[in-house]
Amino acid sequence: MLGYSAIRTGYNMVSDPAAATAEEEFHQHVKSVSFSFEGPTGKYDRAQLQRGLQVYHEVCKACHGLTQVAFRDLADLGYAEGQVKTIAAEYNVPSLNPETGEAETRKGTAADKFPSPFANDIAAKAANNGAVPPDLSLMAKARHGGPEYIYSLLTGYQAQPEELVKKFPDSKTGPGLHYNPYFANLNLAMAPPLPVDDVETDRKAKDVSAFLMWAAEPKLENRHKSGIPALIFLILFTWLTYMSYQVIWADKKKH
């Protein structure tokens, strides 16, 4: 049966080779960026994270939530308690009127999480031509390439190559879409969030990518900090157990 399947598959491959697609030919691998948190002893650059938060605040938050991150977590970025409160108060979080029980919003507190800009997915869709802007809390772990992918996407907007349109006329970027070779199917609904030809764009893209990495993996530094001593301990332990193994077996191995 397998042989039968294999022969038919093989026959199909020869008789009906899969047509190349625009995605296969024009999708680009993420750009390589060096970040301070890379490597086994990597740490976040606090100033960069703060700048990244600023970019999120100015550019992203209108459409994208950060709902897994609490304002109190911002203390990690080097903000004092008062500054965290100030930042939190700039966001409106959903709440209930204590007198009437009606839904309303209030100013955020340190204990709140970043609110979603839309009440629900339906509202998000309605406001964005049918595409739901994804939550960014875990974006840096939810895509191959992580923060480098985010950076590549933000700086990757460009005019659709003419040869693409020539070769794959069906893949012409549609209305309301934007060409970006780093996006899985090359065309996405999000308009370039950072101006394409601005000198600041590169830095801002890097900063917000680093910030989103922190948002996705806030315990990275704890992980690195405990990992190094744990590994040193384990190497010593293993060496000792090896010595112990050798001395215990010494008399048996003499023969």
Next chain:
Amino acid sequence: MSFPWANHYEPQHPFMRYMDEKLPLPRFIYNAIGGGYPVPRNLNYFWNFGVLSGAALMLQIVTGIVLAMHFAGNSALAFDSVEHIMRDVNSGWLMRYAHANGASMFFIVVYVHIFRGLFYASYKPPREVVWLLGIVIFLLMMATAFMGYVLPWGQMSFWGAKVITGLFGAIPVVGEPIQTWLLGGFSPDNAALNRFFSLHYLLPFVILGVVVLHVWALHLPGSSNPTGVPVKSEEDTVPFHPYYTAKDGFGLGVFLIVFAILVFFAPNFLGEPDNYIKANPMSTPANIVPEWYFWPFYAILRAFTFDFFFVPAKLLGVLAMFASILLLLFLPWIDTSPVRSGHYRPLFRKFFWFGLMPCIIVLGYCGGSHATNGVVLVSQLASVYYFAHFLIILPIVSRIERRCRCRTPSPKACLARLRPHNRGLEKNGSHYRFSGRPVLFGHARLLGHPHRLQYGV
């Protein structure tokens, strides 16, 4: 125990004597993994992986219990509760990464353990029941790992649950009712998640129970060894403690180093990014792949792309996938060679290293790749080899090897026959010696070219 020369437990301290009388747990432990269990002294490092599998199971149980204290088995809350563990729970990130990567480590050591059994033919009588129980453990592990992967309720969790329960839908007539029953609905949702959580918590303890049986069944004939020749006397063995506790301690150290590197420095290396996206029943990920340890089986599943007469391809794939594991249950009777160790089976060994191992690696690669025509074709060919290896090649090899020039039932007897031709081999008391080492304890390299000695090839 089965060896007359095994050490006897003799408690010295009055309290231990009292315990021995009332609840002889220390005696039980002494006989199981203490000084009272004689083990062949010539085991190589491949024999470390049984204990390591046990250690990995305990690691999963401990971290799992801890995670269950914070996890919410509800489809509305599960994803967020995992993030709560990662962000807010004290050392929660450590627990979760340890559990997620612990599953991979568990499968790594269990696979090495299984391949050890396959190469050294540990499945042969008198240890066939040990092998059968091992397969049962493996099946339970697969079920547990699958259900555990559903719990974080990410995209891969959801679609994995959908695809795997969809396998049952392939069974004629009763398939779809079974699938609906398994899920408690028509698609994975809260009911499925909650029952998977319940079973994911239960099954590890079932595994633990079968592990006890596995070890129990092992202790009757005692451990095998790389030569495959049964131990004959006290001189062939050492007590488990301290000899093998020391060696296993070293093995555990190496295991933990690899584990720590994964957990602390590459915790998402073996994971799929898509599982950091909350489950969305309305959108399928571009490429649904299971965790790496299921890739070979997934490749076999996908290898069937055409209906065969009246049997639909989907059903064939499901049957083949289960058959690929279940046929291992018959291995003790498929492989009829009287020689156990792959060291002394030249033909068997060639097919093992150049047939079976590459085949499984290729299947694994295919299972993790996007199913293009080329990948499917390669996995079809590899699947053909996989089944042929066990169902055709192995039985034939077992017979051909017996027809070798040396018609003796064991390497030792064969070596004895070859002795006159080999001046380095001499009888010394009860042992055959070669280059001054007891033959029984020699590895292939100590024996020079044992297969040549063995079969006169």
Next chain:
Amino acid sequence: MAAVETDATGAVHEDDGVRRRDFINLAATSFAGVGAVAIVLPLVNQMNPSADVLALASIEVDISKIPVGSAIKTEFRKQPLFVRHLNPDEIKAAEDTKADSLRDPQTLEERTKGKKEWLVTMGVCTHLGCVPLGAGAGELKGEFGGYFCPCHGSHYDTAGRIMKGPAPKNLEVPEYAFASDTVIKVG
């Protein structure tokens, strides 16, 4: 010991070998022990309150809308918190009680923060943790006009001090401060 030293060199070596072996085994075992403790610590610590629970540990309460002579019940660390606006009679009753004669001697002054009319206490009976009555409108206030725990009959006075019944201590006064004249920050 001198006898050993003058022994044949072989014997001394043997002795060294044993000592070295014991030392290595002991070191390996100790490392295993330290490692086990290092693993157990986070396993134990994970049961402590998580960061989100601790983040709720401080709340702000608007007290401007509490009329004299009444109280509100709010939530602090998932437990009831009583904020009571004492009227002059209640203050007088509390001050007239001699602290020394009480089970848990404390004066009203010690139990408030400068403003005697504001009594902030946990709504948790110090006996076995029930919520005493007396903060809500129309609830029983017990024999001493403060709080009354219905579970086992503990009576608290207008300063939240235990007067009668099985409770061993006065109602706990949490850490708090006046953020302004109308807002207190608890925790």
